Amino acid sequence: MNAAVDAPAGGASGGAAGAAYCDQCGEPVEAGGHERCAARRVLEPPRYCADCARRMVVQVTPTDWTARCSRHGERHSADR
Amino acid sequence: MAAPVHTDLLAELRDSVLDRGVPATPAQVLELLRLPDERLEDLLELAHAVRMRWCGPEVEVEGIISLKTGGCPEDCHFCSQSGLFASPVRSAWLDIPMLVEAAKQTAKTGATEFCIVAAVRGPDERLMTQVAAGIQAIKDEIDINIACSLGMLTPDQVQRLAAMGVHRYNHNLETARSYFPEVVTTHTWEERWDTLRMVREAGMEVCCGGIVGMGETVEQRAEFAGQLAELEPDEVPLNFLNPRPGTPFGDLELMPAADALRTVAAFRLALPRTVLRFAGGRELTLGDLGARKGLLGGINAVIVGNYLTTLGRPAESDIELLGELSMPVKALNQTL
Numbered sequence: 001m002n003a004a005v006d007a008p009a010g011g012a013s014g015g016a017a018g019a020a021y022c023d024q025c026g027e028p029v030e031a032g033g034h035e036r037c038a039a040r041r042v043l044e045p046p047r048y049c050a051d052c053a054r055r056m057v058v059q060v061t062p063t064d065w066t067a068r069c070s071r072h073g074e075r076h077s078a079d080r
Numbered sequence: 081m082a083a084p085v086h087t088d089l090l091a092e093l094r095d096s097v098l099d100r101g102v103p104a105t106p107a108q109v110l111e112l113l114r115l116p117d118e119r120l121e122d123l124l125e126l127a128h129a130v131r132m133r134w135c136g137p138e139v140e141v142e143g144i145i146s147l148k149t150g151g152c153p154e155d156c157h158f159c160s161q162s163g164l165f166a167s168p169v170r171s172a173w174l175d176i177p178m179l180v181e182a183a184k185q186t187a188k189t190g191a192t193e194f195c196i197v198a199a200v201r202g203p204d205e206r207l208m209t210q211v212a213a214g215i216q217a218i219k220d221e222i223d224i225n226i227a228c229s230l231g232m233l234t235p236d237q238v239q240r241l242a243a244m245g246v247h248r249y250n251h252n253l254e255t256a257r258s259y260f261p262e263v264v265t266t267h268t269w270e271e272r273w274d275t276l277r278m279v280r281e282a283g284m285e286v287c288c289g290g291i292v293g294m295g296e297t298v299e300q301r302a303e304f305a306g307q308l309a310e311l312e313p314d315e316v317p318l319n320f321l322n323p324r325p326g327t328p329f330g331d332l333e334l335m336p337a338a339d340a341l342r343t344v345a346a347f348r349l350a351l352p353r354t355v356l357r358f359a360g361g362r363e364l365t366l367g368d369l370g371a372r373k374g375l376l377g378g379i380n381a382v383i384v385g386n387y388l389t390t391l392g393r394p395a396e397s398d399i400e401l402l403g404e405l406s407m408p409v410k411a412l413n414q415t416l
Contacts, residue, residue: 025325026168043363043391047168057172061182062143062189062385063395 019050026053090126097349098130104349106306112346113298117338127345127378134352138410139402140381142193143186146388147174152199154266160324161199167326169389176217183218189384189395192412195227202232215244232271238278248285251275255290256300285314292343293321293335305350316354320361340365341377348378357381363393
């Protein structure tokens with residue numbers, strides 16, 4: 001599998017290591033219960049900013065994705 | 081004793097579909113969809129033989145891109161891009177340079193088809209202008225067939241897209257006519273059919289499929305296969321429901337893998353000469369093994385890489401698999 005579909009660091013914790021919010025559901029990581037989010041993340045780009053939980057503008061292309069938070073900038077599939 | 085009856089059905093279809101190219105009827109498709117798991121391998125083997133006999137070993141490879149994401153006024157209950165549901169997908173427009181780059185990425189995989197998709201009821205003038213500019217920019221740089229999927233069209237828009245060089249237009253009927261009102265309430269199955277009729281009359285190839293696993297019965301699945309056969313599309317993309325968070329179908333269970341494979345094979349027997357494309361949801365429903373089983377069970381086209389809003393198998397994995405299976409990628413402008 002390529003970077004775009006590999007499970008990212010953070011596993012069931014809700015996203016990237018050290019993230020405050022789950023990038024799939026937007027809820028606080030520390031609240032727990034993100035197992036389904038972790039499973040979903042394998043075939044999903046992030047939907048919520050891990051820093052502020054804002055919904056991000058996501059563009060998926062055949063080989064990549066970008067996700068942009070109005071406050072915290074852009075993430076790219078290569079960042080995962 | 082059910083097994084001999086099923087054996088007879090497959091033998092009957094070997095004669096009618098495989099040898100003579102006569103599509104399976106909806107009643108036969110229904111029987112196929114009810115075959116027990118122990119007959120699945122026989123069914124897949126027959127579907128593969130039908131595909132090889134009437135379509136050949138080539139596989140058509142396509143990439144897709146969302147030109148306009150989210151904010152759609154329609155209420156297709158499976159879709160995360162409807163503006164009527166609490167989906168996490170936000171609206172976005174792709175600019176022309178990114179569209180061209182996506183077409184380049186697609187062409188690099190060996191794909192011969194690039195489909196430009198917009199989440200709309202039908203295109204407005206802004207979208208038509210963007211599509212025209214995008215198609216011209218792609219054609220200036222890349223040798224690839226361009227398809228579009230822009231919702232329901234007016235007669236004028238059909239003519240304009242044909243004039244832009246769109247060779248295939250996708251508009252899915254999504255499901256059986258009898259089940260459609262449970263899936264979409266903001267427009268009708270018949271409105272979709274009208275667009276498909278105009279597309280064909282304008283000389284563009286017709287791409288029309290749908291999604292299985294949306295709660296329809298097997299009878300409705302067989303009905304859908306019959307309705308697609310009546311339409312005689314050039315291509316049928318077959319999606320498996322990927323329940324999207326926030327949509328009315330968000331809590332539905334994934335379709336069992338065996339049912340998905342039975343559907344692939346049954347649709348091949350109903351559409352022996354059609355390009356039958358593996359589309360969204362296959363990774364979740366069938367896992368990594370699904371690509372191989374599907375390609376050996378009636379499929380002769382794939383969407384490679386990512387989908388419109390979700391991620392797919394890496395394109396290289398599918399291309400490598402085609403090599404392993406000795407299935408050449410269809411060359412540009414080769415007619416399947």
